[in-house]
Amino acid sequence: MLLIAGIVPDNEYPLTVGKVTQAEDGRSLLTDGRRIPCAQGTAAMLSTALAVTKYLGLEAPYAVLAGDTGSGTGTRQIYNYLIKNITKLSPQVLSLHYCLPILTLMQQLHLAVREVPQKPLLIADAGSMYAAKASGLAPQFDLFTPDASELAFLADPEAIHPAYISNYLFEGDITKAPEFIQQAYRINGAAKVMLVKGSVDYIAAHGQVLEKVDEPNVPELECMGGTGDTITGMVSAFIYAGFALEQAAIISAKANRTAGLVTKVTPASHVGELIQQLPRVLKENLCSWSGLCTR
Amino acid sequence: MFWKNFNFSLTDKAPDKAARLGDAEKGLVIFDTVEEAIKAEKIIKAAGYTCKLVAPPPRLRKGCDLALEINLMEQGAMEKALQGKVIYNGIHPLNGVAELLNAVKVTNYDEYVMVKAGNMKLVFAKKGGLIVNTSGGGCPDIPYLNIMLVGQKLSEAPRPREMAHTLCGLMLDRAFEVALNIWEGGMEHAADRGNRSR
Numbered sequence: 001m002l003l004i005a006g007i008v009p010d011n012e013y014p015l016t017v018g019k020v021t022q023a024e025d026g027r028s029l030l031t032d033g034r035r036i037p038c039a040q041g042t043a044a045m046l047s048t049a050l051a052v053t054k055y056l057g058l059e060a061p062y063a064v065l066a067g068d069t070g071s072g073t074g075t076r077q078i079y080n081y082l083i084k085n086i087t088k089l090s091p092q093v094l095s096l097h098y099c100l101p102i103l104t105l106m107q108q109l110h111l112a113v114r115e116v117p118q119k120p121l122l123i124a125d126a127g128s129m130y131a132a133k134a135s136g137l138a139p140q141f142d143l144f145t146p147d148a149s150e151l152a153f154l155a156d157p158e159a160i161h162p163a164y165i166s167n168y169l170f171e172g173d174i175t176k177a178p179e180f181i182q183q184a185y186r187i188n189g190a191a192k193v194m195l196v197k198g199s200v201d202y203i204a205a206h207g208q209v210l211e212k213v214d215e216p217n218v219p220e221l222e223c224m225g226g227t228g229d230t231i232t233g234m235v236s237a238f239i240y241a242g243f244a245l246e247q248a249a250i251i252s253a254k255a256n257r258t259a260g261l262v263t264k265v266t267p268a269s270h271v272g273e274l275i276q277q278l279p280r281v282l283k284e285n286l287c288s289w290s291g292l293c294t295r
Numbered sequence: 296m297f298w299k300n301f302n303f304s305l306t307d308k309a310p311d312k313a314a315r316l317g318d319a320e321k322g323l324v325i326f327d328t329v330e331e332a333i334k335a336e337k338i339i340k341a342a343g344y345t346c347k348l349v350a351p352p353p354r355l356r357k358g359c360d361l362a363l364e365i366n367l368m369e370q371g372a373m374e375k376a377l378q379g380k381v382i383y384n385g386i387h388p389l390n391g392v393a394e395l396l397n398a399v400k401v402t403n404y405d406e407y408v409m410v411k412a413g414n415m416k417l418v419f420a421k422k423g424g425l426i427v428n429t430s431g432g433g434c435p436d437i438p439y440l441n442i443m444l445v446g447q448k449l450s451e452a453p454r455p456r457e458m459a460h461t462l463c464g465l466m467l468d469r470a471f472e473v474a475l476n477i478w479e480g481g482m483e484h485a486a487d488r489g490n491r492s493r
Contacts, residue, residue: 007438009436009438035443039442041438068435068460069435069439070435072435073458098435098437100461101433110492125433126434129433150414153414161350162413162432163350163462163466222430223407223427223428224430225430225441226429227430263490267418268418268420268427269428
């Protein structure tokens with residue numbers, strides 16, 4: 001099971017658990033029969049993960065969702081559900097996404113995950129990544145997918161949130177990423193593998209950059225809400241498919257850029273346009289990128 | 296004209312009484328929620344006192360939270376100003392507080408301008424001032440703010456600050472504020488901006 005957890009930007013949306021399916025309109029998603037609002041964030045991540053699992057012929061992702069527009073109510077429902085049920089669910093991959101970073105809940109979830117007989121691979125992005133780092137649990141995670149600002153946060157030993165990073169770290173552009181990656185590992189602010197999303201994507205492990213992905217260059221992607229979520233959705237699905245963490249990260253970075261290119265995105269494009277192109281991108285490129293040429 | 300007054304420094308160097316106080320004189324008002332902190336800042340400033348929003352130190356933090364840095368010597372007055380209007384946990388002496396990131400970067404595209412404040416970005420169309428995208432951030436109000444803002448004109452959109460709960464939302468409000476200033480200052484000046492930071 002690929003299990004993805006995150007909030008939905010609708011306070012009326014109850015705690016919902018189930019397999020993700022495509023709605024009849026072909027755009028929105030359903031979980032347990034309930035429509036997930038089309039939006040950046042976990043919805044974009046789920047859409048992408050579903051597109052990849054469908055392309056690879058795998059079981060669709062499962063989702064744990066709840067409505068939350070900032071108060072933390074939905075976040076608490078999600079984390080409390082996971083803490084109570086993670087052993088029963090026993091996913092192979094657990095991907096934690098948008099939420100209010102509540103450090104005590106992250107610590108409780110980590111303790112619960114340790115009790116799972118087959119420990120899942122742990123991925124975190126967005127608020128869940130903030131909580132993992134701020135609670136000192138980053139090295140327990142298998143993959144983080146920060147952008148450049150979030151990398152600076154992971155590299156700042158004092159920061160409890162990306163809004164509080166030191167200015168000298170914020171000044172550094174993406175070309176400083178290798179330095180920040182080293183620092184993040186040094187202070188235990190990094191996961192085992194890091195996929196740093198930016199104008200250049202960096203894949204790193206053990207404090208060292210393993211690969212840089214900078215082609216095709218599509219600067220407009222930075223403007224679009226949700227293009228980081230699509231990478232995290234993709235890499236979660238590829239890891240679930242059995243790809244090595246590093247390889248899954250490299251393929252995802254390449255696929256996101258290529259989807260942006262073929263979509264001809266502008267700063268005003270919606271992330272849904274990009275997701276629609278993913279099956280085509282994978283069909284045309286996955287074989288050469290990965291050696292997986294069966295489809 | 297906004298541009299003539301815009302100071303492109305990397306940190307907020309605006310004179311601030313609280314910023315000049317010695318540590319021994321500083322205190323922190325601690326809140327359960329960001330909304331209460333923002334409300335308290337407005338009340339304290341309206342009452343004529345100096346204060347600023349800051350990160351609480353690790354021993355007091357809860358997550359996406361804010362504290363209000365005040366002059367501890369004025370604690371009684373602060374409590375009086377906040378009493379019955381704001382819910383807060385207590386007022387504590389300062390210890391190792393960080394300052395909220397105040398760096399802004401503006402990027403020009405042919406038809407759009409992207410404003411990045413901290414980890415948050417807002418993109419608007421040069422023609423018409425329509426907000427076309429927001430991105431960055433990982434707190435739970437960000438997808439909601441995206442829905443509320445995209446498709447609205449800068450001049451008519453609700454302020455993110457009024458809807459936000461978290462620090463990401465607060466940073467998006469900063470991006471919004473700069474974008475609105477750019478828009479109101481006239482787009483003929485936007486081309487001169489290039490990629491700069493303050």
